[in-house]
Amino acid sequence: MQIEAIRSRKSPAPPLTGSAAGKGSRWSHWLPVFTLIAFLLAWEMLVRLGDYPPFILPAPGQVARKLLTVLADGTLARHSAITLIEVLGGLALGVTVATVLGYALAKSVTVERALSPYLVASQAIPIVAIAPLLVLWFGSGLTSKILISALIVFFPILINTIAGVRGVPPDLRDLMRSLHATPWQVFIKLEVPAALPVLLAGLKVGATLSVIGAVVGEFAGANAGLGVMINVADGQYDTARMFVGVLALVVMALSLYGAVALLERRLLAWRQAGSA
Structure with missing residues (x-):
């Protein structure tokens, strides 16, 4: 009896059946949707119970109506297109220079010793302090916003590139x-594949930071863009448009x-196949 009891305690739990695992997977896919619905309901209840005026906190329905309005008159598309150009331009420039x-x-240890102190010191300067200067020097057009976006993208990509190349076994x-092997063969056949996971991880961070950089530039001075749209709405107390x-x-x-995540899955498919 004691032996049977010990065996029963040590025996692992039976694995989930296919149907149970499938149900769990389906529920996990719907979790973000349920979270969003709960957030919107809580937002609506907060507005109603708190009796907030629309210029302080608009209800989700008011934001949705404003979204339809700016979609219909083309305002959102026009400003979004400008910001997207700035984001993509800054991301491309920042990634290229940083890589x-x-x-x-x-x-090169010599290059690192010569430039590293200045590169690290440059990160101590807030981008919001540099943005007005770049707008003053390069104007309120696309160029200054692309440069600001590239600057905020630059350092994370730089660090990941160094870590990826030095991480080659x-x-x-x-x-x-x-x-x-020739230096070119070492670069193509070894360094690029070995460093690619780290580089793509840095690119994920840079992709989101590029949006922040473009908007910071638009806040500093611009004629169009989502940052301008938010600034104008702020001056008009149109909070619903700011939310949009x-x-x-x-x-x-x-x-x-x-x-970037999709690109990562495509480029690193060989790693997943190897681990399988």
Whole structure:
């Protein structure tokens, strides 16, 4: 009896059946939807119970009606297009410069010693302090916003590039040398694949930061963009329109993050196949 009791205690729980696992998976997919519904209901109850005026806290229904209005008259599309151009331009510029410079820093101790103190010191300057200067120097057009967005993207990509290149296993480098691989072959066949996961992780961060950089630039001075739309709405006490602008920025950032995540799954499919 004692032996049977010990065996019963040590025996693992039976695995979930396929139907039970499937139900759990389906529920997990719906959790974000339920969370959003609960948030909107709580928001609506807060407005009604607190009796807040619309210029302080509009109800979700008022924000939805304002969203339909700015969609119908083209205001949201026009401002979103400008911000998206600034975001994509800043992301492309920041990633390009940071990747090239990060690779140089990772490969050369001399370059790292010469530039690292200044690169680190540059991060102590808030981007909101630099933004007005860049708008003053480069004007209120797209150029200044792209530069501001690139600056805020630059450092995370730089750090991830250095970490990715230096994280290549030394034994693999020795193997490439024993095979008499050229520097270009080492770069393409070893360094890029080995550093790619870290680089893509940095790109996820940079994709969302680029939206912040563009909006900071628009707040500093611009003629169009979602930041301008929010600023104008603030001056008019049109809080519902401000919520619409913030919602558009969230959707833009999530879309960019999702695009990078999809790119990551495509480029790193070989790792998933190898682990399987």
